[in-house]
Amino acid sequence: MTTETLTIARLGSGGDGIAETADGPVYVPFTLPGETVAVARVKNHGTVMSMTVASPERVAPPCVHFGPEGKNGTCGGCTLQHAGDALYHHFKRNLVAQALKTKGLTPEVAPLVIARPGERRRVVFTARRTEKGVLLGFNQAGSHHIVSIDHCPISSEGIISQLAAIRRVAGAIATSAEPFRVTVLETLPGLDLAFEGVKKVGDKERRAVTECVLSLRGIARVSSDGEILIEPQKPVIDFGGVRVSPPAGGFTQATKPAEDAMAELVLTALGKAKRVADLFAGSGTFALRIARQAKVHAVEGDEKALKALDHAARNTQGLKPVTVERRDLFRRPLMASELKVYDAVVFDPPRAGAEDQCKELARSGVKTIVAVSCNPISLARDLSILTAAGYRIRLVTPVDQFLWSAHVEAVAVLDR
Incomplete structure (x- = not known):
């Protein structure tokens, strides 16, 4: 371990400050660009001992469990409570823009849909x-x-x-x-x-x-x-006016405001599409909302999630027809020949993305595609597959629902 003084050049993708040295980058948690800090360094990791120059973007963390002075230790849930809003929002938006740029993609990236304290459900x-x-x-x-x-x-x-x-x-x-x-x-x-x-x-x-x-x-x-x-009472969440009881331990979006914002982006992009396929549909986050305006075929690999979606659709009045299909889209993506009957496709895969499914979408005649992603890196890869086949990225919107972390969602709209 050595002690040295470093100047922080930028934030890394994980939220740590990065100092450039002759030995390569050194990652220093809880620092911001422009700050000068004395650190205890072990290889490429530095721990702040003292600070001589602080960033004007630095703010007081709102939580006593955050950072080196955290109560009972440093909670690992947040990494950026010390960053002011302007810097933090730019960081989140830039995670998406830079990931796309690595694949040669430079579409319009909208301002970040921000997250606020107290929203995590x-x-x-x-x-x-x-x-x-x-x-x-x-x-x-x-x-x-x-x-x-x-x-x-x-x-x-x-x-x-x-x-x-x-x-x-x-x-x-x-x-x-x-x-x-x-x-x-x-x-x-x-x-x-x-x-x-x-x-x-x-x-x-x-x-x-x-x-x-x-x-x-x-x-x-x-x-x-x-x-x-x-189960004293059946748990129920609301997907745009449709009541759903998710399976025990099943996936749901972390905040309702972010879910609503992403759903609005999806619905707007679909426009007047009459037949829509919702892939990686989960318990119906998007499918049940889409069913207010179009016929939906929901495809999901998790049986319990699909049953929750199907039950909600069958017991809600005013929806257009919703069909469901249990299918592992990683092993068996919908083929181009199956996709041709749809006006639009929505997909919201896990962090690994939907590479094989995008290869089939690239061969399909689907007019509008909406990609929802929790990983900018896999999103960039998937979009590069689609753009190489002639799709045009109309807009990408980053959405924050993991406040003060390095995680960001995004909704991309493509057409051809």
């Missing part, structure tokens, strides 16, 4: 039983240390106000001192708690969880590795 905590009770919080970056939290400025009040209840349920289900995860989703009737990695949940734990939940208010469901342990 889905949060993943790490928990562990200790002699003093249940430790509940977030892992410190690059560590198994759990930073216990008593508040979280990104999370909804509905979740933060129930931290004590979540700890009680976690204490009832825990069977050892091994760490486990709990995904908390705020739904209309109450919280949906999905535990993962709890070992040997037996009859004793099931009874304890049942007794605990029945003594509390605001807990709609508790599951462990997909198995429902108790």
Whole structure:
């Protein structure tokens, strides 16, 4: 380890400050461009010891668990609370623009759809039983240390106000001192708690969880590795006026404002399309909204998510026909011959993107394609496949729903 003074040149894609040295870039967390810092350096990683020049873009972090001075350690959930809005919003938008540029793509990139504090309706905590009770919080970056939290400025009040209840349920289900995860989703009737990695949940734990939940208010469901342990009320979320009960532990967008913004971009892009295919449809985030204005064929590999979508469609009046198909689109993408019956296609894949599906779309006659992505790198690759086949990128809109992190969503609209 050496101690040296560095000047931060830029932010890296992970949100760390980067200083250029004779030995190559050095990554320094919690710093901003233009700052001069003394760091303890190990290889290409620096830890701030002191700061002699601070950026005018630096602001006071709103959370006591953030940064080197964080309470009980540095929570690994956020990386950019110290950046002012202008710098932070430029950073998020630039993640998308630069990823596209690496593939030679320079479309119009709209201003960032911003995220605000208190919007997160889905949060993943790490928990562990200790002699003093249940430790509940977030892992410190690059560590198994759990930073216990008593508040979280990104999370909804509905979740933060129930931290004590979540700890009680976690204490009832825990069977050892091994760490486990709990995904908390705020739904209309109450919280949906999905535990993962709890070992040997037996009859004793099931009874304890049942007794605990029945003594509390605001807990709609508790599951462990997909198995429902108790469901006092069926969890329900709203997709543009359509009520859906997602499967236990199933995927949902992290914030409703971001979901609504992305859905509006999708619906606007589809225009007067009469037949639409929604690929990687999940529980119907987009398909059920699209069904207000067009016939939809929803394709999804997860059986439980698809059943939730189908049930919601069948039990909602005023929708145009919705058909569903369970299909692993990574192994068996819709072929160009199957796609020719659709006016438009929407796809929203996991982080890996939809490379093989895009190759088939490139061969299809689909007029309008809307790509929704949580990974600018795979999005750039997918769009390059489509543009090489003659599609034109009309607009790309970055959307923030993971506030103060280095994660960004994007919606790209293409036509030909």
